[in-house]
Amino acid sequence: MTLLTILLQQQGQGAGWSSIIMMVALVAIFYFFMIRPQTKRQKEIRKFREALSVGDKVVTAGGIYGKIKEIKDNIIVLEIADNVRIRIDKSSIYATAADSTTTNQA
Structure with a gap:
């Protein structure tokens, strides 16, 4: 039983880092696929309206x-x-x- 307990504790400690890495990856994905293209499009629209x-x-x-x-x-x-x-x-x-x-x- 003690070996099983030690293995479970080691897995629990590593899960914290993997969840942080996963959150960072999700934020990066949202930035590159949603936020960045939208701001780029808004700049193009503003430039178009200024050039009228x-x-x-x-x-x-x-x-x-x-x-x-x-x-x-x-x-x-x-x-x-x-x-x-x-x-x-x-x-x-x-x-x-x-x-x-x-x-x-x-």
């Missing part, structure tokens, strides 16, 4: 297509039809219209 200029054709988050007529601090004046202009927040610009348009061939 007058005359660009864009799509809003609500699906409205238009052409940028004026850019202020955080407000964009978007022309959605002839002489129809709306003011929207800069953060609601989703993509350029050239990226999201597709051609339908019948």
Whole structure:
């Protein structure tokens, strides 16, 4: 019985290190597969919105297509039809219209 007790005690001590290593590995996996790509994507979106200029054709988050007529601090004046202009927040610009348009061939 004493040999069995000694072996069980040795296994219990090693389990602490293996659980710590497993936790570190899980945090590393989450960082490289979830957190890092998300922050990278957010940087790309911020760079895209800063590069917007007058005359660009864009799509809003609500699906409205238009052409940028004026850019202020955080407000964009978007022309959605002839002489129809709306003011929207800069953060609601989703993509350029050239990226999201597709051609339908019948």
